[in-house]
Amino acid sequence: MTHSTNNCYEILGVSIDASTDDIKTAYRNLVKHWHPDRFVGNPELQQQAEEEIKKINIAYRQAKARSLQFRPPDIVVPDIPKEEPKPPPPPTGWYCDRTIDTPSATVTDVIFMPESSTIASASEDGLINLWKSQTGRRIRTIAAHSSVVTCLAASKDGKLIASGSSDKTISIWKRSNGKEVCSLGGWFAGHSSAIFDLDFTTDGKTLVSASADTTIRFWHWKHEKESQILRDGVTAVLSLAMTPDGKFLASGSDDHNLRLWRTSSGKLFKSKAKHSDSILAVAISPDGKVLASASADKTIKLWRLSSTQKLRTLSGHKEAVNAIAFFPDGQTLASVSDDRTLKVWDIESGRELYSLEEHSQPVNTVAISSDGQTIATGSSDGTIKLWQFAPD
Numbered sequence: 001m002t003h004s005t006n007n008c009y010e011i012l013g014v015s016i017d018a019s020t021d022d023i024k025t026a027y028r029n030l031v032k033h034w035h036p037d038r039f040v041g042n043p044e045l046q047q048q049a050e051e052e053i054k055k056i057n058i059a060y061r062q063a064k065a066r067s068l069q070f071r072p073p074d075i076v077v078p079d080i081p082k083e084e085p086k087p088p089p090p091p092t093g094w095y096c097d098r099t100i101d102t103p104s105a106t107v108t109d110v111i112f113m114p115e116s117s118t119i120a121s122a123s124e125d126g127l128i129n130l131w132k133s134q135t136g137r138r139i140r141t142i143a144a145h146s147s148v149v150t151c152l153a154a155s156k157d158g159k160l161i162a163s164g165s166s167d168k169t170i171s172i173w174k175r176s177n178g179k180e181v182c183s184l185g186g187w188f189a190g191h192s193s194a195i196f197d198l199d200f201t202t203d204g205k206t207l208v209s210a211s212a213d214t215t216i217r218f219w220h221w222k223h224e225k226e227s228q229i230l231r232d233g234v235t236a237v238l239s240l241a242m243t244p245d246g247k248f249l250a251s252g253s254d255d256h257n258l259r260l261w262r263t264s265s266g267k268l269f270k271s272k273a274k275h276s277d278s279i280l281a282v283a284i285s286p287d288g289k290v291l292a293s294a295s296a297d298k299t300i301k302l303w304r305l306s307s308t309q310k311l312r313t314l315s316g317h318k319e320a321v322n323a324i325a326f327f328p329d330g331q332t333l334a335s336v337s338d339d340r341t342l343k344v345w346d347i348e349s350g351r352e353l354y355s356l357e358e359h360s361q362p363v364n365t366v367a368i369s370s371d372g373q374t375i376a377t378g379s380s381d382g383t384i385k386l387w388q389f390a391p392d
Contacts, residue, residue, distance in 0.1 A: 008059035020064060024105050027060040028380060031105075031124060036147070037166055037194045037212060053147065057125060060105070094344060094375065096358045097388040100136040102129060107378030109151050109365045113175065114158040116369035119376055121384055122149035128163055128173070133374065133386065142178045144171055153198035153207070162207055162221075164195030170209055172221055182224050184209075190226070191217065197240045208249065210237035216251060216261070228266050232259065239281045243288045243305070250291055250305075252279025258293050260308060270308045274301060281323045285330040290347065292333060294321035300335055302347065312350040316343060323365045328372045336363035342377050342387065358385055 009016050012026045034052040039045040104123030111120050118139065119131045126149055130139040145165035153162045160181065161173045168191050170184040184207070185191050193212035200207055206227065207219045216237055218228035235254035242249050248269065249261045258274040261267065277297035284291055284305065291303040300314040300321055319338035326333055332353070333345045340363060344354040361380035368375055375387040 008062040011055055011059035012063055014063070018063070023060065023063050024382065027056065027105050030056045031148075035166070040193055040212070050147075094342075094354045094356060094387050094389050096356070096385050098136050098386040099358075100131060100384040100386070102382050102384060103127070103141075105382050106380045107364060107382065107384055108149060110376050110378040110384055111152045111154055111367050112369050112374075112376065113154050114156060114370060116371060116374065118175075119367075119384065120152050120154065120161055121378055122152050122163060124148040126165070128152065128161065130175070130178075131384070133369070133376070136386070140178050142173055144173070145169065148194075150194060150196055151198050153200055155200045155204045156202055157204060160200075160204070162198050162200065164198050164209060166194040168193060168195070168211075170195055170198065170207070170219070172207070182221055184219050184221060184224060191215065193236070196236065196238050199240060199242050201242065202244070202246050208240060208242065210240045210251060212236035216240060216249070218263075230261055230266050230268075233257070238278060241282045241284045241291075243284055244286065245288060248305070250282045250284060250293075252282045252293055252295075254278045256295075258282070258291075258303070258308070260291075260305070272308060274303075274308075274310075275299065277320075280320060283324045283326055283333070285326050285347075286328060287330050290326075290330070292324050292326070294324045294335060296320040298337075300324060300333070300345070302350075314345050314350055314352070316352045316355065317341065319362070322363065325366050325368045327368055328370060334366050334368060334375055336366045336377055338362040340379075342366065342375065344375075356387070359383065 014022055014026045034049045036046050036049040039049050104125050106124040107121050109122040119133050121129045126145045128142040128144045144163050145167050147165055147167040149163050149165050151164045161175055164170050172181040191211040191213050195209055195211050197210040207221045209217050214232050216230040217226050220227045237251050237253050239252040249263050251259045256273050256275045260270040262269050275295035275297050277295050279293050279295050281294040291305040294300045298317050302311040317337040317339055321335050321337050324335045331347050335343050340357050340359050342356045359379040359381050363377050363379045365378040377385050
């Protein structure tokens, strides 16, 4: 299905001479407006939204391609001898070492594979991309879902990648060749709404998923069957994290509640209203002692996992905190926000160590390499940025 040149611009609501940036902005706004999850409970509007998204995606690809094809040629200006500028001083602390320009308008999730040589990214156009973390070279693209890929997870051995989508399905892929191993859920099974988070158990035999349908589901993925369903309440489950020993699962929800579950029985261990707005991300320290939660209320809170007693609040972001990740040492935490910043925090004192702003749009996701030497962030500006640390 294609649109005429003029029609693709009309669908996006931009003029025929619009810049690539204008096209991207229009596309992002339309996708947000017509996202099918906004119309849950109204099948007619939801179906209409799905059709609109298809038209918008096709129009965006055509308009973007034409914008690049007909860009005016560069004007060659003769070299004018001038004084060589002094080289900038070497960076200290965390700095942006490399930017990967992805083929997508928005990067929704990014993860390091366990050995950290490869990064996987998810995007709103249904694609998964694999990248070399040292060079930024793209290894492979997987056409994964019919709608937004919302989340990714890697098996502990690094052989598999799981993807969740707003199309209500989960797929598991072989990292080595990009082939689909299995698909979980669909119209008559599994989740009935968008998938928001995923995690493999340590042994790799079970995949855990969180969804807008208010449930958390455990999957024996080799048999493509659910083994357990946890019912969170009446609002969407937006995030989850498992303790290193696999005994407890933490979840964050749209109802502002932080919940802790026993994985063996599926019973709720602790539940309290912990934030004043939706909990968008949760993370557990490598030693399993500290639970962190990030919220649309602009704060990060740290809790003693065994009792859910609050240890401290990290304040500094000016907008919603979208994602968090512990460093391998368990002493520092990275966070990203709609305010376009990456922040690094000291856990013991709660002090903000670094605040870095290189993205031009909200930052949606953050991941840390297994050696703690590289941070990856993904943004609505369509880029992945890789951050390195230079000692003072």
